[in-house]
Amino acid sequence: MADVRPTLVEELVASGVAAREARWIVEEYAVGGDPDATAAVHAAARRRLDGEPLQYVLGHWPFRGLDLDLDPRVLIPRPETEELVEHALVELARIDVTAPVVLDLGCGSGAIGLAIATELVARGVRARVVGVDASEGALTVARANARKHGLAEVSFVRSDWFDGLDASLRGRVHLVAANPPYVGAEELAGLDPVLAHEPRRALVAADHGGVTGFADVAAIVAAAPAWLAPGGALVLEHGDRQGPAALAAARAAGLEAFDRRDLAGRDRVLVARRA
């Protein structure tokens, strides 16, 4: 039976799909060149041409070597968040405990917590990782990703940031990793329209203290010291104009705070340590 894939790729490119994306869609939906998959390939291409992000159309995307399942219940993990994981691992190496307790606040697809858990296992460290999200839909996706990657020991809790966490964790968390919403509602309107496909709750935060989209960052920074173990660290991604406010909030909360620059030289990650 003839392999339909080359023809399908040509058809998709002719309909306006970029050549590389056309190849990925065909590989995803016409596995092995299955001729019965033609309708599914064209339906996926239509979604893409209608503006849906490629990651949702394919249904999965890599993050630090993990192939994460994704759908519109969760944010598409960004490359800059891979850098946040790097900073988190540096903090955990500094803290150097045999069984660290790690919180991934606003876990979405589970990207940060699952990457940390995987990379710690590879270093022979068995961490207790807890993913936290206010969205039940996001938690469903995160739990499925944990199962997919054999990370049954990672647990998930529905909570408004720290509010619903087990009180026994207070003062015992070695690392709080967070990529909270930090885009202002008005700011969102001027950004890439593709963001409209992602959950608004994953992106948009209220303004706080005169800083656009800063309310969730401020809430997490203010609450973190009560949950961190001595020497523990908060590693938090924020907007590229929120660095000074994030540093000031962390210092006001009694933490030793630093900003970490991304590959483009913008301060996007706060590292704040409890003494």
Ligand SMILES: C[S@@+](CC[C@H](N)C(=O)[O-])C[C@H]1O[C@@H](n2cnc3c(N)ncnc32)[C@H](O)[C@@H]1O
């Ligand atoms: C920017 S997304 C980050 C997702 C994932 N950690 C990542 O980096 O790809 C923010 C996440 O925070 C969650 N969230 C928003 N408000 C929350 C709250 N008050 N408490 C807990 N989670 C919240 C959203 O549902 C969303 O999954």
